Amino acid sequence: MAFQQGLSGINAASRNLDVIGHNVANASTVGMKASRAEFAELYASSIGSSGGVNSGIGVTVAKVTQLFTQGNVTVTGNDLDVAINGSGFYELTMPNGTMAYSRAGMFKLNNEGEIVNNQGSNLMGYPTDEFGTRLSFTTQPLSLPTGGPIPANKTSKIETEFNLDARAPIFNTVTPNTPLSQYGTSVVAYDPQGLEVPVGLAFQKTANNEWTVYRSVNGGPLAQSTPPTVLRFKDDGTLNTATSTMPPITLASPNNPAVTFSATLDYGNATQFGIDFAVTNLTQDGYRPGELTSLKIDEGGVITASYSNGQTRAAGQIALVNFRNVQGLQPTGNGNWEANYATGEPVHGAPGEGKFGGLRSGALEDSNIDITGELVAMMSAQRAYQANAQTIKTQDQVLSTMLNMR
Structure with a gap:
């Protein structure tokens, strides 16, 4: 009966509207990736079965996928705003110790000099010497020496x-x-x-x-x-x-x-x-003690701190990660994703190396949501909802006519 088909169509259209509404609501969210509802038809039996091919019994939302295309890069001028221009995710250590991955590059310094995001998650990176040469491929929380001045250096x-x-x-x-x-x-x-x-x-x-x-x-x-x-x-x-x-x-x-x-x-x-x-x-080559005055992050992710005594020192390098199957990432809110068996193990690297994108300091990656396209999709989903509701109404009229036959 058309009741089943119409009901499944209404449910699918409603789910599609939910996805579109979520996209529209997050059109201004930094690093947000648009979602898309993907549909699949339903049949009572498959081709080649003894009963033949039954008529379809409706539609279902097979999966809600995310579109990991590049968003526009907007300049902000804030030293700790960082945009990824290309592939890769920031690696974050959550306050509960679990790992998360993000494209939202809004970072700050906490009271211990650690680089964190708005949820207090630590940005992970590689240790470097004062000239920016990577010392290890093991990631660790990035921090800056804000607790006191760097020591003086006698002239040699x-x-x-x-x-x-x-x-x-x-x-x-x-x-x-x-x-x-x-x-x-x-x-x-x-x-x-x-x-x-x-x-x-x-x-x-x-x-x-x-x-x-x-x-x-x-x-x-x-x-x-x-x-x-x-x-x-x-x-x-x-x-x-x-x-x-x-x-x-x-x-x-x-x-x-x-x-x-x-x-x-x-x-x-x-x-x-x-x-x-x-x-x-x-x-x-000597210098007096110096306080941290500013920092900059180059395209390769090396963080360089400048001090009041005119000295500059590298304070680490931002690490990026990627996955064999990014569609397997599970969104957890606040611009974060979690890895699971579907993604495969995270592959670590440095910005600008291999397939990893470069970094743009003082800028943020906007969401990749096309608000105009989403509004058009919303109208289409609304029409699909109305059409499925109409099939239920028509089937109800047919059933009513049959019951009233004498």
């Missing part, structure tokens, strides 16, 4: 690049004599606590193609080192490193002069040409 090397005037007279050969400060410069080094240690350098021409270096620390007088630092230049004006003597410099802490440490002085780029004295580069 000072690099110089300058030109000494080849036209300068040799010391004590002219009157008035060339003052020691005529050719000099300075740089600020740092002790183990990050305190500034001023270092002065002065150069005195003692022979043709030969200069003696005088040094001072913490504002003290200029003096020769022991053994003396002597720079000897070749005829082409470049430094003769084989005959020059360049001992390290001893630095002292401003708080306690008894605390000393050594730093090398690199003069390898020094020259002696017939132009004015000029310093083109003077750097050292």
Whole structure:
């Protein structure tokens, strides 16, 4: 009887409207993937059975699948908003310890410096060294050193690049004599606590193609080192490193002069040409303590933290996962999915490697729901509901006519 067919059609259309309504409601949900109701016909018996082929007895919703197509990427400017442009899912550790997977890249820092989403789930990634090189393929919760400043680093090397005037007279050969400060410069080094240690350098021409270096620390007088630092230049004006003597410099802490440490002085780029004295580069590798000021995430998922002392350090790399059968993922709400036997084991990787998509920091992936298409589908589902209701009404009229026959 048509009652069965009509009732199954109404139930299927109602389920389809539920799916469409869920899509429309989540059209603005970050990382949302549209769902689609897929129908299948019902028969009382199959082809080839002894009873032949019976007429169909209705329709059923065979499955509600999700469409894992790429959503549009919208720029937000928030450092911890991250969009996946391509394949892959973020791996999350839920507060209860279970694993979940998501495309919603709205992350934040909690009070322990861990990177979490709005539900407090930890974003998983790979540990790296300070230069961003991956140290392990085992994922762990990503965190940033927000609990205190990064420690200071004492100066261990000072690099110089300058030109000494080849036209300068040799010391004590002219009157008035060339003052020691005529050719000099300075740089600020740092002790183990990050305190500034001023270092002065002065150069005195003692022979043709030969200069003696005088040094001072913490504002003290200029003096020769022991053994003396002597720079000897070749005829082409470049430094003769084989005959020059360049001992390290001893630095002292401003708080306690008894605390000393050594730093090398690199003069390898020094020259002696017939132009004015000029310093083109003077750097050292020490720095004071620093607080976290900002961070950025590159396309490969490496998180780089910037500090108030001008230093930058990598703090880990975001991990991505994928599955052989993404349709097997079970949605659990809040933009998360869970894996099961139908998905296969998760395959880990890094953004931009292999089939994994790249990351876009300061942006979010919108839902892939086409609101116009959903509204058209809603009208079609409504018409299907009305048509099935009409079959029930017609069958009721036929039955009523039969019962009223005399």
